[in-house]
Amino acid sequence: MADPQAGARGPPEPQAETLVEPARVNGSTAEATLSGTELAWRPTGAVRDGGERRKLELESDILGFQVEGRALKVATFARGDDARPPSPLGCGGGGGDRKRGEVVVEMESEEAAQKWGDAIGDRFAALGRPKRLFIIVNPYGGNKGGRRVFQTEVLPLIEAAGIHYIMQETKHRLHAQEIAHSLDLQKYDGIICVSGDGILVEVVNGLLQRDDWSTAIKLPVGIIPAGTGNGMVQALLHSAGEPFSMSNAVFAIIRGHKRALDVTSVVQGKTRFFSVMMLTWGLVADIDIESEKFRWMGSARIDFYSLLRVVNLRRYNGRILFVPAPGYERFGDPVEQTTSYKSDGASNTMEGDTSNACNDVTCTYSGPSVDEADLKWRSLNGPFVNAWISNIAFASEGVMIAPQAQFADGYLDAAIIKVCPRSVALGLLLRMKDGSYIESPYVEYFKVKALRIEPGLRVGSSTIGGIIDSDGEVLARGDVTRTADEPEHLMAYGPPIQLTVDQGLATIFSPR
Numbered sequence: 001m002a003d004p005q006a007g008a009r010g011p012p013e014p015q016a017e018t019l020v021e022p023a024r025v026n027g028s029t030a031e032a033t034l035s036g037t038e039l040a041w042r043p044t045g046a047v048r049d050g051g052e053r054r055k056l057e058l059e060s061d062i063l064g065f066q067v068e069g070r071a072l073k074v075a076t077f078a079r080g081d082d083a084r085p086p087s088p089l090g091c092g093g094g095g096g097d098r099k100r101g102e103v104v105v106e107m108e109s110e111e112a113a114q115k116w117g118d119a120i121g122d123r124f125a126a127l128g129r130p131k132r133l134f135i136i137v138n139p140y141g142g143n144k145g146g147r148r149v150f151q152t153e154v155l156p157l158i159e160a161a162g163i164h165y166i167m168q169e170t171k172h173r174l175h176a177q178e179i180a181h182s183l184d185l186q187k188y189d190g191i192i193c194v195s196g197d198g199i200l201v202e203v204v205n206g207l208l209q210r211d212d213w214s215t216a217i218k219l220p221v222g223i224i225p226a227g228t229g230n231g232m233v234q235a236l237l238h239s240a241g242e243p244f245s246m247s248n249a250v251f252a253i254i255r256g257h258k259r260a261l262d263v264t265s266v267v268q269g270k271t272r273f274f275s276v277m278m279l280t281w282g283l284v285a286d287i288d289i290e291s292e293k294f295r296w297m298g299s300a301r302i303d304f305y306s307l308l309r310v311v312n313l314r315r316y317n318g319r320i321l322f323v324p325a326p327g328y329e330r331f332g333d334p335v336e337q338t339t340s341y342k343s344d345g346a347s348n349t350m351e352g353d354t355s356n357a358c359n360d361v362t363c364t365y366s367g368p369s370v371d372e373a374d375l376k377w378r379s380l381n382g383p384f385v386n387a388w389i390s391n392i393a394f395a396s397e398g399v400m401i402a403p404q405a406q407f408a409d410g411y412l413d414a415a416i417i418k419v420c421p422r423s424v425a426l427g428l429l430l431r432m433k434d435g436s437y438i439e440s441p442y443v444e445y446f447k448v449k450a451l452r453i454e455p456g457l458r459v460g461s462s463t464i465g466g467i468i469d470s471d472g473e474v475l476a477r478g479d480v481t482r483t484a485d486e487p488e489h490l491m492a493y494g495p496p497i498q499l500t501v502d503q504g505l506a507t508i509f510s511p512r
Contacts, residue, residue, distance in 0.1 A: 016126075019119055024106040025054075032105055034116060037123055039074065041105070056103065058123055063100070063254060064161040067117035072105040075160040077251055098247060100160070129256035130189035130220075133158070135167045136176050136203065138195035142227040149226040150194045153246040161254045170199065173487060180206025180216075190220040190509060192253060196227015197277055201471040204263065204506055205274050208365040217263075217365070222253040222509035229396040229472060231277060232508075239407070240511035244397050252511040259512075260408035260504030262391050265367035266470060267498045268491040272366060276506060277471045278395060278402075279499065281455060282316050282386035283309060283417065283425070285469040289477075310426045315383040315419055316466050317456030323375045325411045325447035332378035368502040375450060383459050385425060386417040389451055389499060393435070403435030404447070407510075410503030411447040418442050452498040465493045 019034040023041070030041040039062070040055035056062055061078040077098050107113040135154070139147045150167065158165060166188075170176050180191060180203040193199040200223045207216040225233040225246060233249050242248045264275040280288065291305035324331060388395075390402040390413050402413035417428060420442040431437035438445040455478065458464045465478020468491070478493030491497060 016119065016123060019116060021107055021112055021116070023108070026104055034119055037127070039105075039120070058120065059127055059255060063157060063251075064124075064163075065117060065120055066162070067113050070107050070110050070113050072107065072113050072116050072120075074103040074105065076101040076103055077157070077160075077247075097243075097245075098251065100156075127256055128258070129161075129254065130163060132188050133163055133165045133190050133192050133253075134183060134188045135165050135192045135194060136179060136199060137167060137169045138176070138193070138199045138226065139169050141196040141198070146194050146226040149224060149246065154192075154194060154224055154250050157247065157250045157254060163254065170195075174202060176202035177206035177209075179203075181209050185212075185216055185219050188219070190222055190253070192222040192224065192509075194224045194226050196225075196472065197223070197229055197232050198227065198472045199223075200232060201274075201276060201473070204276055207506075208263070208274050211363055213363075213365040217506050220258050220507045220509050224249050224253075225397075227472075231394045231396050231399075232392060234394040234397045235392040235405075235407075236508070236510050238393065242511050248511070253509040255511070257510050257512055258507050259510040261506040261508045262408050262410060262412075263502045263505040264391060264412060265500050265502065266475065267367065267500070268476075268495055271491055273470065273475065273490055274365075275391070275470050275499075277392055278388065278390035279453075279468065279470040279475070280386070280388050281318075281453060281468045282384055282466055283314065284386050284388060284395075285467040286314065288469055288472070289467050289474055306429055307426075310422055310429065313385065313422050313425055314466070315385055315459040317459060318382045318384065319379055319454040319456075320382075320384075320387060320414075320416065321377050321379045321452040321454070322414065322446075322448040323377055323450040325449055328446040328448070329378070331444060331446045332380045335377040335379050368500055370450070370500055377452075380416060380444065382456060383419055384416060385419060386415075387453065388415040388417075389413070389448075390415070391501075395432075399432050400435035401432060402445075403438065404445075407508075408504040409447075410501055411449060412451060412499060412501055414444070414446055414448055414451060416444040418444065450498065450500045452496050454496050455493055468493065468497065 016036065021032050023030055023032040025032060025041045028043050030043050032041040037058040038055055039058060040053060042053045056074065056076060056078065061076055063075040063077045065072060065074045077100055079098055105116070107116065135150070137146045137150045147169070168179060176193065176199045191203055193203060200221060203221055207213060207219065210216045223232050234244050236252065237244050237248055261276055266273040266275050266279065287302065287306050287309055291301045294301040294305060297304060321335060322332065388401050390405055392407065393400055393402050393405045395401045401415060405413040415438055424440070424442055428437040428440060428443065437443060453468070455465060455468060458466060467474060467479060468476040474489055476491040476493040476497070477489055
């Protein structure tokens with residue numbers, strides 16, 4: 001397959017000029033050096049700090065800078081025990097909390113200070129750091145702390161980084177999708193969501209509904225955790241060996257690293273939804289959605305309702321069909337023939353070479369090109385306790401659902417929990433913290449190119465089905481009649497729902 005990161009990297013930059021100047025650094029005389037992406041200095045006065053050379057990496061230790069007369073003021077965000085001095089030579093990466101600080105480099109002239117400021121600015125530009133961001137804040141998600149998170153966690157860091165921004169709060173469901181659909185993208189270097197994972201998904205769907213979707217979807221998106229699950233942030237930080245924290249998530253965006261991200265088309269008939277995270281059916285979806293009525297319990301609601309659901313363990317009839325990734329052909333049983341997209345009622349734009357739906361006015365993305373004749377389907381028959389289909393490793397900060405998942409490998413990771421005793425189900429839930437639950441003989445774990453769920457009724461019932469949940473939103477529900485104040489579900493419970501991956505279609509800010 002093509003390198004999924006190819007679109008996220010720019011051409012190599014020419015070697016920048018090395019600058020060397022006598023200066024006063026935090027009040028002490030020193031020789032300062034700017035070489036490549038390293039700002040370093042060594043004291044030249046009486047034995048201060050033992051004459052130890054100090055350094056800061058522009059890429060990983062510095063938020064931003066400003067020039068005031070002869071002073072170059074560098075805002076740092078480095079690891080170490082002291083918030084003010086920079087890291088000593090050789091101290092880069094690894095563990096430890098980042099702390100904000102400031103290093104003041106006082107030059108011999110204003111011209112020298114400006115020259116150094118211009119040089120650092122050029123190096124930041126070469127690193128791909130964003131200069132202008134559009135920030136969407138969801139004030140209603142999670143514990144309704146989005147506005148506070150923006151003011152206290154996000155704003156101080158992006159202002160220190162010198163990033164210009166426009167902030168807009170969401171007012172209603174799908175507002176972020178509407179914003180992304182109509183936004184003038186040429187004004188910005190990225191769209192940032194201060195929210196849970198759902199707003200990120202709305203933004204991706206909005207970008208793919210634009211006439212210029214093919215360029216719009218390459219605009220980097222980013223996320224600051226202010227929701228309940230925050231699985232995407234946890235997955236991104238974990239992949240880089242960074243601890244989960246608000247400041248690490250913000251700094252990942254400031255640094256400007258990007259990675260490709262798979263987008264999954266979720267299709268039922270002519271209805272289409274784009275996912276970047278996961279789809280669940282069965283036990284986990286029931287816990288996630290039905291526990292909402294216990295939200296007054298806070299975070300304990302998930303643990304409480306998990307136990308309740310295990311004690312009254314449900315099983316669901318149905319069938320899961322899939323096209324295995326190479327190396328996973330041993331899972332399931334071969335299927336002679338499957339219903340095509342067209343037979344399922346999807347528009348013909350899903351077939352052949354067409355990857356966008358066009359009429360006389362607009363052309364929008366409608367999923368990856370798929371030739372059904374080339375797909376060799378296999379199947380697993382229920383009943384099932386749970387089906388989890390994921391593009392990323394984590395569902396939330398403490399739940400690793402797909403330990404082998406990659407952001408842009410072109411595959412989905414399927415974790416299917418078969419019928420098991422209640423004690424086993426409880427153990428599996430507990431082992432989801434580190435992903436070791438997939439080692440159980442009651443779990444089938446494999447990668448797929450495409451997957452189709454044919455959801456059935458709850459075992460023992462002739463009328464009640466289950467819940468299908470994608471990226472925190474109910475796609476289909478067969479257990480209850482929708483109430484008047486509940487949003488209409490996008491899909492119906494019962495007819496097949498198909499997932500197909502478009503490798504590396506989107507771009508997301510990432511720690512590395």
